[in-house]
Amino acid sequence: MIPNAASLGKVVWVTGGAGYLGSAIVGALDAAGVTTLCFDLPGRAEATIADRRLNHTVAVSCDLSDLEAQREIVGRMMDKYGVPDGVAHLTFASSSGKRVEELSTDDFSRTLTASLTPTFDLCRQVGARMAERGHGSVVLFSSMYGVVSPDPGIYLPPMTPNPIDYGTAKAGLLQMMRYLSVHFGASGVRFNCVTPGPFPNPGVQKAHPEFVDRLRGKTALHRVGRNHEIVGPTLFLLSEGSSFVTGHSLAVDGGWTAW
Amino acid sequence: MSASSTSPFSLQGKVVVQFGGSGLLGRALVDAIAKADATLIVASREPGALAADAERLRAQGAEVFLETVDLLQETSIRELVKAVVTKHGSLDGMVYNAVNRPMARFDDDLSKWEESMKLNATGFFAAVRACGDAMAAQKRGSIVNISSQMGTIGSNPYLYEGWGANPAPDYFFHKGGMINLTRYLGSHYGPNKVRVNVVSPGGIYNPARPQNPEFLGRYAKMTMLGRMADAPEIGGSVVFLLSDASTYITGANLAVDGGYTAK
Numbered sequence: 001m002i003p004n005a006a007s008l009g010k011v012v013w014v015t016g017g018a019g020y021l022g023s024a025i026v027g028a029l030d031a032a033g034v035t036t037l038c039f040d041l042p043g044r045a046e047a048t049i050a051d052r053r054l055n056h057t058v059a060v061s062c063d064l065s066d067l068e069a070q071r072e073i074v075g076r077m078m079d080k081y082g083v084p085d086g087v088a089h090l091t092f093a094s095s096s097g098k099r100v101e102e103l104s105t106d107d108f109s110r111t112l113t114a115s116l117t118p119t120f121d122l123c124r125q126v127g128a129r130m131a132e133r134g135h136g137s138v139v140l141f142s143s144m145y146g147v148v149s150p151d152p153g154i155y156l157p158p159m160t161p162n163p164i165d166y167g168t169a170k171a172g173l174l175q176m177m178r179y180l181s182v183h184f185g186a187s188g189v190r191f192n193c194v195t196p197g198p199f200p201n202p203g204v205q206k207a208h209p210e211f212v213d214r215l216r217g218k219t220a221l222h223r224v225g226r227n228h229e230i231v232g233p234t235l236f237l238l239s240e241g242s243s244f245v246t247g248h249s250l251a252v253d254g255g256w257t258a259w
Numbered sequence: 260m261s262a263s264s265t266s267p268f269s270l271q272g273k274v275v276v277q278f279g280g281s282g283l284l285g286r287a288l289v290d291a292i293a294k295a296d297a298t299l300i301v302a303s304r305e306p307g308a309l310a311a312d313a314e315r316l317r318a319q320g321a322e323v324f325l326e327t328v329d330l331l332q333e334t335s336i337r338e339l340v341k342a343v344v345t346k347h348g349s350l351d352g353m354v355y356n357a358v359n360r361p362m363a364r365f366d367d368d369l370s371k372w373e374e375s376m377k378l379n380a381t382g383f384f385a386a387v388r389a390c391g392d393a394m395a396a397q398k399r400g401s402i403v404n405i406s407s408q409m410g411t412i413g414s415n416p417y418l419y420e421g422w423g424a425n426p427a428p429d430y431f432f433h434k435g436g437m438i439n440l441t442r443y444l445g446s447h448y449g450p451n452k453v454r455v456n457v458v459s460p461g462g463i464y465n466p467a468r469p470q471n472p473e474f475l476g477r478y479a480k481m482t483m484l485g486r487m488a489d490a491p492e493i494g495g496s497v498v499f500l501l502s503d504a505s506t507y508i509t510g511a512n513l514a515v516d517g518g519y520t521a522k
Contacts, residue, residue, distance in 0.1 A: 185483025220449030232504020247521025258510025
């Protein structure tokens with residue numbers, strides 16, 4: 001089937017939907033007429049809806065660092081809007097930003113727990129309901145640093161290092177995706193990852209042009225990604241255009257991991 | 260169903276050359292690319308085999324042209340590319356789906372292996388280089404190579420136990436090579452804004468001549484979705500990679516295998 005907006009389903013959730021990548025995805029879903037639930041910290045989703053003048057998007061205030069609250073709101077949203085046809089899960093805990101020598105074991109544990117546990121819980125809760133219904137597509141967001149190590153030469157001062165807890169969590173996410181794709185595959189529920197390369201937000205691009213130049217040099221396309229370029233791959237994996245794609249990590253990295 | 264021009268996956272205005280279009284997968288790719296509104300040129304040694312398909316698609320409003328090419332002759336490929344650019348104004352996409360499978364068994368004479376490499380290694384490189392160079396000159400383009408899950412993993416004899424139809428080794432060699440050459444080409448052509456990716460399908464169900472039921476049962480258990488692929492399901496991925504929905508994807512291998520290689 002040719003990927004198209006009509007096969008995205010009726011209801012799609014985007015967590016972290018107010019961020020640089022998430023808001024581009026929310027905007028495209030909304031333009032396609034999909035009822036889009038935009039999960040983000042209080043106030044942020046509402047601001048995205050107002051800024052982008054969205055018509056089909058519902059703001060869902062959610063702090064995904066509180067597991068009980070997350071479980072409650074996920075259940076409530078499924079009761080209210082039905083089991084989603086697709087979920088793009090971008091929310092991820094911030095990492096330590098510390099060098100290996102400075103990183104406490106508590107810092108390390110905190111990133112892994114805060115990144116992976118809520119994702120696991122959300123995937124299990126939504127996946128089970130999708131499986132009952134017999135279809136669904138969940139897209140998780142990993143990183144090139146879940147596949148390859150950062151080159152420390154890119155993160156020169158004043159940039160903080162890209163820390164070990166970040167990549168370890170992103171690698172864990174890839175394996176979680178594969179495991180869940182096997183677990184739910186027979187029920188018709190697909191799990192895949194978009195695995196982005198460098199997508200520095202406009203603030204970083206403006207403040208740190210030398211850093212962005214160093215990122216550019218690591219890609220075959222010799223440029224960093226723009227947020228609208230994450231939209232097509234995400235819609236592809238959410239749509240019926242990818243009906244036989246599951247357990248896959250789709251690199252959207254300008255060739256970062258290809259050489 | 261036609262992809263509307265507002266869809267990020269539309270190929271409207273794009274001139275696409277597809278090598279190899281007469282097999283089960285080839286026909287499905289022709290169908291998907293044409294219906295995504297591309298101007299599609301299907302190049303093969305015997306274009307007559309596709310005449311009825313092309314006629315049917317044209318009747319539905321698609322722009323499909325059939326051309327002759329000999330992939331064993333570099334001059335033939337270069338002439339085709341030149342003719343396409345002259346006739347249609349540009350070359351925006353290329354799909355390499357041609358394959359020759361002269362080798363049947365592990366113990367076949369080495370001449371069968373050599374015959375395989377003539378098309379599957381040399382012909383492939385000649386085609387991808389000719390198209391890539393033309394795209395690099397215009398500073399845009401997307402190349403999609405069709406490999407296989409057999410380019411990533413070895414053969415599983417259990418699937419074929421009982422009737423000795425274990426696939427021949429040459430296929431695993433050139434499909435694997437295609438995947439890594441795709442990465443090389445992604446970096447080679449990247450500065451000229453040409454993207455190069457590969458799609459690796461799993462086994463495809465043949466509704467006209469269904470595979471052995473025992474094989475189908477065993478194969479289904481090896482995938483997470485519990486079935487072989489339907490040929491149109493590969494088309495979606497190829498259209499995606501040809502389209503502007505994938506402008507930051509290059510050097511990537513997109514598995515369309517129901518999770519076969521993810522487990």
